[in-house]
Amino acid sequence: MTSLYIDSPAELLALLPRMRAAPWVALDTEFMRERTFFPQLCLLQVAGPDYVACIDPLRLDSLEPLFEVLLDPHIVKVLHAAHQDLEVIHHACGRLPAPVFDTQVAAALLGAGEQIGYAALVQDLLGVTLDKSQSRTDWARRPLHPAQIAYAADDVRYLREVFARQQAELARRGRSDWLTEDCAALVDPARYTEEPEQAWHRVKGHQNLRGVQLAVLRALAAWREQRANTANRPRRWIVADDTLLELARRSPADLDALARIGGVEAGLLQRHGEHLLDLIATARAEPRTLWPSVTPRRLPGGAQAAQLDALQRVVQAQAGELGIAPSLLASRRDLERLVDGARDVPLLRGWRARVAGQAALALLSAADAGPVAVPAPADGRPDQAS
Incomplete structure (x- = not known):
């Protein structure tokens, strides 16, 4: 089946009735975020029973008609490893498409392991080896070459058959509701929004700080989050994680001390040095009761x-x-x-x-921790996985 390349409003509007005609749509995205805070949607691939299409958002003034279809609660959206794609769509339209059928989640529930990739899953289920030669594509560059479009289309072309087989096997094993429960969590908006005050949890190595150091890190990480958001630049371009940690550890009190910390470049010092010192001083003045804390992992004994x-x-x-x-x-x-x-x-x-x-x-x-009987599968029947 030839895949469509949609880069005009008329072509998009012509596709939408075909998308609405089926109770499901296979969905994938190509995006870039190496130089931005927010993901940039560069291509959106969809497939149904009788079509495969690559929709070019960089050539279209509006994707709102498409989002109306994707947000239809009567149409199941089929994705593989859906989290990042859902994040991209959430940023693009401010909403999350539901319900979702994640074929990676389904594969785990059917015994294929928790993190199987799309190519491996297609190989295992369909015996098809996918061409990965375009995996390093810069999807923001135009024009797209036919090989790039074909590569992108394959990400939904085979998803249709994977979905059909998994759906049938989940039903046979009585696990369809398991998939529904796990995929419902994927479309919880809380997964795709984060308050700046919680950004310190994302800083690699924060577990090694204690006491007032964590209060300083919280203030600095919140500032970085807001700056990265406003400028639409990666967090590391504002201040690297290891620099934030060192600032929190040493809590410099003046510009000379700030300048001696590795990673504090001249531009950062000139533009934001005084403000960073204010943030550090304010955080250090917070009452101890307001400091965040990291609960150390306590291994059970006895x-x-x-x-x-x-x-x-x-x-x-x-x-x-x-x-x-x-x-x-x-x-x-x-x-x-x-x-x-x-x-x-x-x-x-x-x-x-x-x-x-x-x-x-x-x-x-129980009174003791002796041997316990292992319960039968939830449906009360011997499982037929093997």
Whole structure:
């Protein structure tokens, strides 16, 4: 099937009825963000039962008619590893398309591992080897070459058959609702918005700071986030993570001390030096009760260690019964938090609670941490994964 290249309003409007005619649409994006804070949507690929199209947003004045279709709640949007594509669409139109069927999530629920790539999935399910020669394309440059358009179109061309097979297999195994639950989390707007005051959590190495240092880092990271947002430049172009950490550690009190910190270049010092010193001083003057904190990881010992081992056996046994990775049910860190008294862990929500979480709670409430019976799969039937 020949793929369409859509770069005019008339061509886009002609495509939309075909998109509305099916209950699903395969979707992918190509974008650039190496030089920007926000992702720049450069190409949007869609496919249905009888078409494959690459839509060029750089040649179109408005994508609003297209977004109206993508935001239709009666049309399932099929993507692979959907998070980044959804982030791009959220930035482009301010909303998130739902419902979503993520074929990477579906693959994990069907036992293919948690992070299988699109090319590997197409190879495994369809026996097709995808051409990856255009993976380093600068998608913002025009004109696009036929090979680039064909490469982009393949990202949705085979997604259709992958979706059909996974949908049928999920239904056969009684796991369709699992997919629905996990994909619903992908379209939570909170995943795609972050308050500047929380940006310090993103700074690599923040776990190594303590006390007032974290208060300083919070102030500096919030400033950087706002600057990067306003200028639409990558965070590292404003100030690198390691420089923020060093500023938080040393808390310079004057321009000379600020200038001696590695990564504080002359331009930054001249334009923002006084303001950075003000931020540092204000953060250091905050009451101790307002300082952020990092809870150090406390490894369980004694009876808690025995409980953790028993929980891992429950999770591993049930994952083995279901033919999925144990980490898909719960990470070791989740189990550590569970033993430590936390109850806001994925294992205790939705389908995970039904297939393993209830057994985990029963184990924790028991008088001892001896052997426990592993529950049967949630549908009560032997799983047919193997």
